[in-house]
Amino acid sequence: MKPFEYVRADGLTRAAQLARAGARPIAGGTNLLDLMKLQVETPDRLVDVNRLPLGGIEADGDGLRIGALVSNSACAADERVRRDYPVLARAILSAATFQLRNKATTAGNLCQRTRCYYFYNADMPCNKREPGSGCSAIDGYNRIHAVLGASDQCIATYPGDMAVALCALDATVQIADPDGGRREVAVRAFHRLPGDRPEKDNVLEPGEVITGVRLPAPAGGKQLYRKVRDRSSYAFALVSIAALVRMEGGTIASASLAFGGLAHKPWHDERIDQLLAGKEPSDALFDRAADLLLEGARGYGSNDFKIPMARRTLKAVLREATGVSA
């Protein structure tokens, strides 16, 4: 690990100012320290934000506000989250291990970096780690890589589960800047596609610090998180789906779906939700939803299997959510 200066922020604005000057905020550290040991991340200065008053889960109007420093464990164990937002609890519990979730925070998890093997290997070209050096994954081993929204610069995926559920729930990220300003960004718009700036994972500007996440009013209906992976515990998603489906009689009243493992961001396609709403569930309808999802899908060799896997997983989730049998 490269030497760095360790400082503790005595206030949110101070932390943001230090971050604007180049310091990396550290909370749980489970991802950042891992990357620092590999010298993928080499910050000169860490600003420890753990003692800032950014914890706690509290009612916020008809929704719920989860503080940036709330651990993944605490979020998934919260009674209100388990009762009203089970898709979020399930998604968090599908990720990593109890040890890691006890340290991992809400904000840190949103900012989790890709698990692309070449990003992790400082000896290989990677446009995300070193802009302009090239992408080793496009013509390399790319089994875990993106099939949607990739660019000729980067085919990495966002690896997390929590954010996929937050996307389906249409949650909002709350952000503070170094000048005392505040803004809110929908989780659906927080992560970026790689384009020609793959080094930028999300829309945070230098110095911006996440203060929390707001969940809207509980949506009711059926909430599912299905994760397909190489082993049944402690593995990243090859494909995952967070689904909120509300039925009225025999009709889908509303649906909100988000997808993990397929792209550089948790994937949400408004057209799928609109297609499903007001329709009677059927396998034919589910196939049309998969057609929309996979309209621009492209495999890169080792990850070709993700395209049919996404279709099958989507159909399985929709069957379960609507009660339609195959």
Add this chain to the structure above:
Amino acid sequence: MPLTINEREYEFEGDPRTSLLDFLRRDCGLTGTKKGCDHGQCGACTVLVNGQRINSCLTLAAMHDGDSITTIEGLGTPTDMHPLQAAFVKHDGYQCGYCTPGQICSAQAMIDEAANGWPSFVSEDLAGTISLTPEEIRERMSGNLCRCGAYSNIVDAILEVLEARA
């Protein structure tokens, strides 16, 4: 800066790069906690911080002043073993033993988490009371790898401790 480890105060100062794991082993002489992968993948370095299990390799010692840390040395001793330690011995819950301190710290935290009603990914009812079935134990212990493959005996050892407590 003071850290409380196994109810004793230790002083940390020095290179901020020092992980909690390296501080425990190198500076405190508490070598029961093991370094396996050093990347949070194997769980050999699992310790309890304020009662919660974490990977001590993925946190900095400098971040823990004021925290109360429990390592395997704080759970039991050769002459006064913790019930989990005794059960691991009885059931052969190891071969080489390298992962064992992490397994036991992890299992202790798992028992507490379940008592507090924390669900896992395999819990059918998120709101229900938690029963630590073999399936639940396997899911909840998946952050502790055992390259010798003593998993079935580890589950047996944990189950015996749970039954004795019930």
